[in-house]
Amino acid sequence: MSFILATGTSRGIGQAAKSALLERGINVIGHATRAADVDTIAADFSNPGAASLLWEEAMERSGGEITAVVNNAGLFEANRLDRSDIEWLDAWEDTLRINLTAAAQLSRFAVRHWQKQGGGGRLVHVASRAAYRGDSPAHWHYAAAKGGMVAMHKSIARAYASEGILSYAITPGFTDTSMAGDYLDSRGGAGLLADIPLGRVAQPEEIARIIAFCALDAPASMTGAVIDANGASFVR
Numbered sequence: 001m002s003f004i005l006a007t008g009t010s011r012g013i014g015q016a017a018k019s020a021l022l023e024r025g026i027n028v029i030g031h032a033t034r035a036a037d038v039d040t041i042a043a044d045f046s047n048p049g050a051a052s053l054l055w056e057e058a059m060e061r062s063g064g065e066i067t068a069v070v071n072n073a074g075l076f077e078a079n080r081l082d083r084s085d086i087e088w089l090d091a092w093e094d095t096l097r098i099n100l101t102a103a104a105q106l107s108r109f110a111v112r113h114w115q116k117q118g119g120g121g122r123l124v125h126v127a128s129r130a131a132y133r134g135d136s137p138a139h140w141h142y143a144a145a146k147g148g149m150v151a152m153h154k155s156i157a158r159a160y161a162s163e164g165i166l167s168y169a170i171t172p173g174f175t176d177t178s179m180a181g182d183y184l185d186s187r188g189g190a191g192l193l194a195d196i197p198l199g200r201v202a203q204p205e206e207i208a209r210i211i212a213f214c215a216l217d218a219p220a221s222m223t224g225a226v227i228d229a230n231g232a233s234f235v236r
């Protein structure tokens with residue numbers, strides 16, 4: 001029996017992705033900072049050891065049969081420049097650790113595991129439009145983490161394609177979760193929708209469909225691709 005490990009499945013995009021994968025008959029090992037059900041493993045990525053413990057627990061629960069990892073968990077917290085130096089640095093490091101370093105750790109564990117098994121496996125990284133477009137003045141760290149995630153993804157795709165280890169990245173624009181809600185409220189709400197030709201933010205289920213496609217269906221030749229989903233608000 002094979003499993004997909006997906007992070008940040010307690011709500012928003014991750015929860016929708018978990019449902020989409022379950023609907024396809026896939027066994028999903030979920031994750032959140034606190035475990036709410038038996039299928040979810042708790043790991044707070046602000047703790048440097050947490051990703052390793054999550055991987056070990058997921059390996060145990062799956063009997064070593066993890067075929068894909070979805071790096072979805074993320075934090076979007078404002079970090080204003082006028083904070084004290086130490087507050088600003090702490091917030092920078094938290095966001096980088098949660099949004100980028102934990103994804104890198106899990107990707108490394110998975111790649112090494114698949115290599116030991118003789119190859120084959122998929123990574124799906126939920127990055128952001130911010131990787132390309134940048135973000136608000138209080139979100140340098142968020143944009144930097146997502147830009148780093150896209151660069152990491154491309155490195156992985158190029159390095160291990162010949163071993164059947166495939167990597168896909170998704171760069172959503174605003175998506176209708178609590179994360180986007182906080183941002184839209186803080187930046188003037190509906191006015192921001194004027195920037196989105198589609199006239200609305202994405203639904204978590206739309207991003208979940210792309211995650212399931214990448215984890216299960218995307219052709220191998222698409223490895224290294226970055227898939228935008230932003231209502232044409234940022235066309236590149």
Ligand SMILES: NC(=O)c1ccc[n+]([C@@H]2O[C@H](COP(=O)([O-])OP(=O)(O)OC[C@H]3O[C@@H](n4cnc5c(N)ncnc54)[C@H](OP(=O)(O)O)[C@@H]3O)[C@@H](O)[C@H]2O)c1
Binds near residue numbers: 034178
């Ligand atoms: N919503 C958007 O507009 C948008 C746009 C572009 C990209 N994205 C990206 O899409 C992904 C999912 O976003 P979302 O909107 O679904 O967010 P969300 O509703 O805020 O959910 C965030 C998820 O990440 C987990 N998480 C937060 N802090 C964590 C920590 N310290 N350690 C471990 N897990 C943690 C949360 O777990 P708990 O429930 O336990 O806190 C939750 O499952 C993120 O990577 C985000 O950057 C979102």
